[in-house]
Amino acid sequence: MSDDGLSRRQYLSTVGGTAVTVSLAGCFGGGGGDGSTEITAGTAPGFPPFEMKQDGELVGFDIDLLEAVIDETDYTLAGWEEYEFKSLIPALTNENIDVVAAGMTINDERDQTIDFTDPYYSSNQAIVVREDGDFAPSSLSDLAGRPIGAQKGTTGETTVQDELISPGNLDESNYNSYGNYVLAVEDLQNGNIDAVVIDEPVAQTFAAQRPVTIAFTYETGENFGFGVRDGDDEFTQALNDGLSTVRDGSTYQDLTNKWFGQQ
Numbered sequence: 380m381s382d383d384g385l386s387r388r389q390y391l392s393t394v395g396g397t398a399v400t401v402s403l404a405g406c407f408g409g410g411g412g413d414g415s416t417e418i419t420a421g422t423a424p425g426f427p428p429f430e431m432k433q434d435g436e437l438v439g440f441d442i443d444l445l446e447a448v449i450d451e452t453d454y455t456l457a458g459w460e461e462y463e464f465k466s467l468i469p470a471l472t473n474e475n476i477d478v479v480a481a482g483m484t485i486n487d488e489r490d491q492t493i494d495f496t497d498p499y500y501s502s503n504q505a506i507v508v509r510e511d512g513d514f515a516p517s518s519l520s521d522l523a524g525r526p527i528g529a530q531k532g533t534t535g536e537t538t539v540q541d542e543l544i545s546p547g548n549l550d551e552s553n554y555n556s557y558g559n560y561v562l563a564v565e566d567l568q569n570g571n572i573d574a575v576v577i578d579e580p581v582a583q584t585f586a587a588q589r590p591v592t593i594a595f596t597y598e599t600g601e602n603f604g605f606g607v608r609d610g611d612d613e614f615t616q617a618l619n620d621g622l623s624t625v626r627d628g629s630t631y632q633d634l635t636n637k638w639f640g641q642q
């Protein structure tokens with residue numbers, strides 16, 4: 380969290396004094412011009428249509444949704460920081476960012492380190508292959524012996540690990556871990572790997588934009604939530620209230636139409 384460029388630590392040492400430190404503990408260091416608390420959001424672009432770069436600009440469903448949610452709260456968004464997906468939780472716990480909006484699946488493992496808001500989107504995993512290829516798997520076991528890929532630190536990677544590598548259906552050396560899913564899909568297009576395991580709505584977007592297609596889906600019943608720090612309960616509550624306001628009005632539906640098409 381920043382206060383006009385000062386980190387919280389710098390801010391505390393600039394202001395000094397135990398009383399000030401205590402009054403800031405448990406809330407956020409930054410202040411908006413109107414007296415509201417400034418927060419910084421983190422994401423990992425390359426995950427369309429949730430977050431991606433368009434002409435150098437960060438855009439997507441998560442970007443619009445979190446901004447709409449924050450608009451409903453007393454907090455102000457200072458800005459967005461971009462990370463590799465696997466670095467988002469460390470960035471959150473280190474207080475480099477205050478909230479994660481990155482199509483992040485709520486799960487028990489992550490819940491031990493951070494907290495989540497209420498869910499805002501559901502997903503399964505999809506297995507993406509080349510459109511013009513002759514490889515047409517219909518179940519995970521068909522991926523045996525094939526070079527496949529996913530993004531580092533994602534639930535797609537966990538699916539590969541838990542459902543293929545651990546049971547001995549895929550050799551570890553066949554699995555390629557990418558810093559982002561765009562690189563994985565490019566490697567698929569180039570023929571370096573034969574399949575990518577990725578969240579279904581993102582697979583649909585890649586399939587609409589590139590010569591790749593969904594071979595089959597693997598049901599995981601995932602829910603995306605915004606990631607928040609453990610113990611930032613007031614902020615989490617504010618985001619949940621904002622989210623339900625945005626869902627009750629037309630904003631959520633409008634954003635869904637904008638980024639996923641009419642449905």
Ligand code: ARG
Pocket residue numbers: 422423424425426429430464481482483484485530532533534535560578601
């Ligand atoms: N839903 C998956 C997960 O939580 C993938 C998220 C990837 N997000 C991204 N912005 N690259 O692990």
